Amino acid sequence: MAVPDRDEKKRKQFGNRFLTDTARLFQHNAWDNVEWSEEQEAAAQAKVREQSMQLVPQDQQDSEDLERLDTERNSNSNITYQLQSEDEMTSQKLGEGKVIKDGDFPGSSATYRILEVGCGAGNTVFPILQTNNDPGLFVYCCDFSTTAVDLVQAHPEYDASRCFAFVHDLTKTQTPFPMPDESLDVVVLIFVLSSLLPEKMQCVINRLSQLLRPGGIILLRDYGRFDLAQLRFKKGQCLADNFYVRGDGTRVYFFTQDELDLLFSTAGLEKIQNIVDRRLQVNRGKQITMYRVWIQCKYRKPQGDDESVAGRISSIIN
Numbered sequence: 214m215a216v217p218d219r220d221e222k223k224r225k226q227f228g229n230r231f232l233t234d235t236a237r238l239f240q241h242n243a244w245d246n247v248e249w250s251e252e253q254e255a256a257a258q259a260k261v262r263e264q265s266m267q268l269v270p271q272d273q274q275d276s277e278d279l280e281r282l283d284t285e286r287n288s289n290s291n292i293t294y295q296l297q298s299e300d301e302m303t304s305q306k307l308g309e310g311k312v313i314k315d316g317d318f319p320g321s322s323a324t325y326r327i328l329e330v331g332c333g334a335g336n337t338v339f340p341i342l343q344t345n346n347d348p349g350l351f352v353y354c355c356d357f358s359t360t361a362v363d364l365v366q367a368h369p370e371y372d373a374s375r376c377f378a379f380v381h382d383l384t385k386t387q388t389p390f391p392m393p394d395e396s397l398d399v400v401v402l403i404f405v406l407s408s409l410l411p412e413k414m415q416c417v418i419n420r421l422s423q424l425l426r427p428g429g430i431i432l433l434r435d436y437g438r439f440d441l442a443q444l445r446f447k448k449g450q451c452l453a454d455n456f457y458v459r460g461d462g463t464r465v466y467f468f469t470q471d472e473l474d475l476l477f478s479t480a481g482l483e484k485i486q487n488i489v490d491r492r493l494q495v496n497r498g499k500q501i502t503m504y505r506v507w508i509q510c511k512y513r514k515p516q517g518d519d520e521s522v523a524g525r526i527s528s529i530i531n
């Protein structure tokens with residue numbers, strides 16, 4: 214059912230517990246790199262075909278309607294950034310086209326900078342801050358939900374000298390970021406690209422790539438095709454091929470590795486890693502199995518001859 218990975222180093226990214234004896238299935242909560250049988254793959258394809266036979270009616274799935282929904286849900290998610298200094302917190306509205314000069318942005322004195330987009334409540338940001346005590350590190354994070362950003366800012370470990378959380382809608386690509394282009398070492402997207410309209414994804418990745426310095430990298434983890442979350446959708450929730458709307462109005466797309474490769478390479482980035490993890494999660498109490506499919510990517514902005522940046526980044530993220 215599952216085989217150990219050939220590339221042990223690569224698999225460590227996802228975990229390395231392999232199910233070699235199906236009798237042990239319910240002995241652990243999760244198994245890594247589970248291979249799917251042909252029947253299982255065919256059943257998933259059939260399920261997805263069935264879902265796409267009944268799309269959300271066109272008059273209810275207009276992009277603008279969906280955008281309006283987002284706007285209503287995030288009514289304050291505009292372009293007000295909270296700029297904090299040691300003794301004051303100022304709110305400054307940044308108009309379109311404002312040029313941020315070196316030295317006048319949060320984190321300008323840092324030696325390496327990470328931005329997490331679609332940060333939610335900060336499940337990635339705080340572990341990064343906890344595990345990296347390098348005084349040169351500065352972490353930005355944004356979300357279009359003011360509630361999410363408020364949660365991050367209210368977190369006991371939110372430290373304005375090391376971190377800057379701000380409201381930002383990624384799809385508004387003209388809205389300025391609070392840092393200049395080519396200033397970031399790492400951009401992180403965890404289960405966020407999938408929530409955007411597919412036609413907006415390329416512009417978003419292009420914009421994020423502009424923020425990367427040469428040699429900087431984008432890290433992504435997101436839903437892969439036939440993940441349990443996709444197969445669970447009922448008829449009438451499908452907006453387009455592999456793109457669905459949940460009961461709460463949020464959307465989700467399920468990627469292939471090739472689709473992600475195209476998005477990043479079109480933005481001018483070079484592949485370091487693009488892997489799929491087929492993980493089997495187990496509910497031991499209920500004796501239920503759940504097949505997850507997640508894709509993990511690392512893409513780098515081409516650089517001149519400064520190889521040291523890549524080395525520095527891997528020491529931050531490992």
Ligand SMILES: C[S@@+](CC[C@H](N)C(=O)[O-])C[C@H]1O[C@@H](n2cnc3c(N)ncnc32)[C@H](O)[C@@H]1O
Nearest residue numbers: 331332333336356357358382383384403404405
């Ligand atoms: C599935 S959650 C993931 C949150 C977080 N990355 C994590 O893994 O815990 C997706 C997040 O993306 C945010 N999001 C969705 N569309 C966005 C957009 N257009 N701009 C910025 N954030 C967005 C949502 O508000 C939500 O917090």
